[in-house]
Amino acid sequence: MPTLTLASARSPFRDEFAEELAIRPLHSGDIHASFQFRTVWGVDLLQATDPRFLRYAILPREIVCTENLTPWKKLLPCGSKAGLAVLLKSEKLFHSSYFSQAVHIRPVCQGMHCTVPSWEMRQTLNVVFDLYTSGQGKREWSMFKIKIYVDVTDSPQGELFELSPPTPLLSQAVVLGDRRTYSVYDLTDPGTFGKVRSLNLLVRWKADNGDMLRPLLHGERYVAGFGLQTGEIHTLIYNNHPYRAFPVLLLETVPWYLRLYIHTLTVTSKNRENKPSYIHYQPSKDRLRPHLLEMLVQLPPNSVTEVTVQFERALLKWTEYPPDPNHGFYVGSSVLSALVPSLVAMDTNITQEHPLFSSFFLCKEESSYFMRVYTEPLLVNLPTPDFSMPYNVICLTCTVVAVGYGSFYNLLTRTFQVEEPSQSLAKRLANVIRRWRGVPQL
Structure with missing residues (x-):
């Protein structure tokens, strides 16, 4: 699929900031835009604020509001006043088909010898725009006056889509263990603009539909059962690699009002029991902390691994219900972390020079890359009293x-x-x- 990328120059100072926008047209006619902002501070936070820190933080879904984006944008050096952040308009983002934002913080090294510690904060925002609901209604789109990289790996000879105007410049990069080929439009070359002195890149699909490629690792989660007393949480983990097996670390955070029966935990792969090599479970305390379940599971090649656990719904106080209790309660996503086998060996020595949409995670084994996947949140109904009686x-x-x-x-x-x-x-x-x-x- 074609991917468009806009990158800014790196800062020469000790504190660094980089931003990037990658745009990918989908076969359905929608547009997927991925904003990434990376801020690096040349300080050692462990010497000051406690060495214990939260590894993962998952927030359940909340009511869509234009103010939800404001705290996230305030973490940027210039807020929404400069750079790609000026494109983050709340009224446009929240009217999209899909919207997701995240903040990742991790320690990194400055220099080859890692003598100076630093901390990196990466802010990501993904949004899928529906072209048909936006009024265009056509399977084509264009971009004006922007530096772009068009991913032509799936269509090297123009079988799936047509680029206009064509360009002879090609570039290769490794993105999540896969070697991708890009058509490059260099704005520094006057010949790129032509006589009109502006670049209008047009991507027109030749087919109405196509097969969507699934990643090697992805997961799903849903709630099964009937009634308002008991139920089951099913987590499906897909390994689409044809011949490689690899372990995955599954993290489940379940609220206290869903009382887990941990003795009913089952893990199956290809209709056989798959015993985890590591399990850590921390039970919940009512109104104090949630359930914490962490396990290491080996995924067979080309398989679907199912993790099932039963639970019982608790009764809440009438003051603990949200304003719309009949809508249900949102449960946070599951977290899947794994070193996914790579088709292309990565060069970890020049990781800092790669664009933001490539992998920033260093690993000892060059035949794999780190990947973290979040499943969709759950919507669970609890026993709800008739609030008209009070x-x-x-x-x-x-x-x-x-x-x-x-x-x-x-x-x-x-x-x-x-x-x-x-x-x-x-x-x-x-x-x-x-x-x-x-x-x-x-």
Whole structure:
């Protein structure tokens, strides 16, 4: 598939910043855009803030809001005022077919001898735009005035798609263990622009559909069962390598209100039991910490490994339910970490010079590369009370207090006095006249 990449120059200072945008058109007609920002600080954080740090952090899904992107953009050196961050418009990103953002922090080395420690923060944002809902409705798109790398590995002779204008410049790079071929459009060459003095790269697909290539490692997760008492969590791990087996580290973080039956844990591959070589389980504490399950599983080649565990739904307090309890509760994603076999040996000595969309993870075995995959979050329904009944009870109680207690209190504190009936107007006038005349009043 063609991939477009925009890269900025590296900073010569000790603190470094790099940004990159990779655009890939999908067979369905959608556009996948991947933003990556990398910030390197020349400090040793372990000497200052505690040496214990969180290895993984997973946040469940939340309600889409334009303010969700603001804290993420504030981590950039210039926020959203310069660079590729000016393209991150909330109203455009949240109207897409898919949206995901993440922050990764890890220690890195400066220099070949690794004498100066540094920390790297990588911010990634992936979004899939639907061309048909955006009003274009055509299986083609174009980019103006941008430096691009077009991935033509799957279509070297133009079998799947057509590039216009063509370019004779080609470049090769290793991306996640696979050697890719790119058509390069150099903006420093005046011949690239032509007479119009602007570059309009057009990618037009020749076929209406095509087969989507699956990665060597990916995972899925879903909830099975019926009723609101018990259920099962199924995690499917796919190894699509035709002949290589490799281990994968699975991390499950389950909220406390899903009480796991860890004795029901089963791992199967090709309809056979697959016993993990390492299992670490930390039980949950109600309202304090979630379940933590970590295991190392060997994935056979060209197989699907299924991890199943049963759970029981707990009863929550009525104050612990979200504003929309009938929608369900989101459970964080599973994390898959593995050294995936590579088809091309990587040169780890020039890793810092590779573009951001290539692998930044150093490994001793050059025939593999590190990969971390997050499954989709789960939506689990819990036993939910009828919140209209407390509302009715509150209304009835307020009515009883206002009518019953109010009337009773009024009777206890009220004083009664007998007043004489007032005289008529004619009688009052007669008494005034009789008073003037000195006659006794009526």
